[in-house]
Amino acid sequence: MSSPLTFSTILSTSPSFGTTLPPAADAIAVFQNAFLWALVVGFVLAFLLGFGMGANDVANAFGTSVGSNVLTMRNAFILATIMETLGAVLVGFNVTDAMRKEVLKTDLYADHPSHLLLGQLAILGGGSVWLLTATFLRLPVSTTHSIVGAILGFTVVMNGLDGISWKKIAEIAFSWVLSPALSGFVSAFLYMIVDFAVLRRRNPVKCGLRALPVFYFFCIAFNTFAVVYNGSKLLGLSKMSLLAALSISVGLGACAALLFHFVLRPRILSWIYSSEDDRCNGRNNKRHFTFSLPETNPPGVGFMVFSAQGPPRRRANIANVQHNPGYCRVFTACFAGFAHGANDVSNSIAPLVALLSVWTNGSVEQREQTPIWLLLFGVFAICSGLWLLGHRVIETVGQKMSHVNPCSGFTIEFGAAVTALTASKLGLPISTTHCLVGSVVAVGSIKSGEGVDWHIFASIATSWLVTLPVSAAVSAGLMYIMKTLVL
Template identity: 40%
Template sequence: MDPYSPELLWMVILGFILAFFLAFAIGANDVANSFGTSVGSGVLTFKQAVILAAIFETAGAVLIGYKVTDAIRKGVVDVSVYEGSENVLVLGMLASLIGSTIWIFIATFANAPVSTTHSLVGGIVGFSLVARGGDGLNTGQLISIVISWFVSPALSGVVAIVIYTLIKYLILRAGNPFKAGLISLPIIYGLSFFINFLAITFGGSALLGMSHLTTWMCFVISIGVAIAVALIIQFTLVPWQKRKVLSEANSSGNNVTIPPHTQYQINTVLSLENGKINEAFESKDVEVAAIDNTGNLTPNGSTVALDATLADQKSGMVETLFHYLQILSAVFTAFAHGGNDVSNSIGPLITIWMVYTEGSAMQKSESPIYLLFYGGIGMVIGFALLGRRINETIGKKITKIVPSLGFTIETAAAATVLLASKLGIPVSTTHCIVGAVVSLGIIYGHTDDSGKRVNWKLALSMFSAWVITLPVAGGISALVMYFFKLGFGF
């Protein structure tokens, strides 16, 4: 087929429209998953989540989305079987877009977080079975994708448990939790930037001029960025957060009301001086001798432990640090999600575009950056307009999310998705996040009013939706392809 064949022009136009609708649907369902825990824990408002998604989902799509996009457009089916019948491949990709879009919109309006990866892969398999039967299905790649659907949530859950266990014993249960939290800030920020920059540079996009970078150059760049970020955080963000959190804690401390001369048995890690929380955080036993008319506490030096309300305040001060860390992890997740799941909407479109511009089913050129950008924009718009529904399901209804848990969930899911993106394996961001949420809920979760840590009814209903996603999306795609086959006689 000749490049820019007029025969394919209408298909290209329809492909752009359908890809935008699929990107929109993915934004409404899948991007909402990425920010569910941040909004659910109260760290971010929905509007702030949309702004961050606009920046970092698109950045992830452009900077690291090429590998998974290539796996979607050329890995699920062997495109060589469509040489000489490129129009059939293009029609098949249109069918897969239609099948995936319909199912994801249905799931979104049913408040069901589903795997858009399942949907798109199912759609491609569905059209391929109608067009070529079993011929052309890349069984090996397909098996690796299917295995990843089970491994990725389990891996994300294990990573989440490991990270939170470290946080619990190194920070939350440290002798001085707040100080430990402040010390950890530059380390965590530096590691996050190291991982992200290594993902961008190592095996990076040729279109961005990164394919020539050697392994040692990638590590030098990433380590340099990490050290620079850690130093900036240490000398700017850490002092600011210390002042801010202490100020907020002292302000709330003025409203503590407890009976005078009452002893409380609780492990004391705070101290009181003139009714205020001491910045040094040295352990000191005090007795509340009096409470003035403003509610301030006055210690008199006798042995007594702090009121439980103040212990909660101690925990809240450390959790406040995780407010800011969770913003970082939300950005990390958005970047990873953009890099992996943009392929679900743009992979078929790039196939259509490449066949149109090259006149060949083989699509030898690398995924164009502008089409990855197009997919990223579509996802953000979908998230902004319809994402609130799924956002609440992930962030509030499975288990209670506090900032430290939310940070851990997002970091574990992002790391898992980012690794898969660099390996060129399309995985479900939904599965990774829910895997981390449920795993932490089981072990470290907070009980709800009914005494349960995890809403198993909701979790099982979500699992059921995951199971039917591939066959439903594949079935719709196969039906559309069947009508195409009847209409075009191939």
């Protein structure tokens, strides 16, 4: 076996004369030529990882919208493409930096940057193999778990247990437990508010439309603050003060609330009352019905969906009809897609960003920020997987685990999105899958004692448990092969 190709070896053998490049630059060129194949393979594996993530994780984010018949599969995919892109570009850099710099001890590879470079290939390979396998099995697993497991596998092969930053791993593991619990709490709390303030009223539609401006205000203000405060240096947002960020966020949120109240609300009310005879003509006595009138929607409102459902068990003084405008559900679906792009897209390309940085500089320092074009590459791979295979997992989260109507779907996505976006700003690579499933279980349990298919949940929980060790094993195997054949 040949001696390992290290950066110091390249420096000692690089010509000092007869070249237009200084010795260090010439050494970098030699290093890049030696591992150009690894860069190419890395982009291919990163695309496969993003493809598997799009078919799995993004499908989770929009599963409840499709399951509640608010969005068609095609419309969900279109919105996902747009919102995932915005979330990744505007907020996603925080999580990317955490995954590639803080989980493992990069200083251990200072004299052997090629080891870290090839380790990223093992990470990408381990994550993509498991994600694609889980997608074909219709299991909504976590990309974050897959990547962290793959990092552990590669590091153990090269440096044993000492190569891992266990403090950071502990923080991430704690966030995996906290995120579904917090997401479920937010969604359940919001559902109880909606149930009391809207669904139990004599005129739930009218009460719901009164409450919607508040939700629009919070969504727009929260998203804006997440983008502008301590934002991307590439977009010139990193130096904005807290007061300026709050002022902009509150201002845009207020504009959105006023726009809905004075422009959209009258049109929606007019459309609802014009359709009242159709809704009351023998159809609202059914246990569950959903109808959509896309051709008669007022301009600018988008399609509307209303759902009526009698609760499985009787409650005192509770209206048996649930009404909720689907337009709000479209809005929360976009919110969820933005939050997912801000967190999970970054996880999928973090190994590729590290690989490219090491290959470009011949160093493990990785001082530069994640370039936007790499985030866009990750979005392209993810959206490709979503369009081609996303329908397989959407059915599991959106339809099989718990019945989701527009009202419960709204609270599920809202709670999951708030949790995921907050974690993104803190640089915590949590699992959006965990957030959504936690919200589905929490809201389903509140709706009725039989609101959750616990057999489906058990299979999902099992897939979560096996994700980390399986991806770690695949990554360790790939790294061992490369260590034997290449290093």
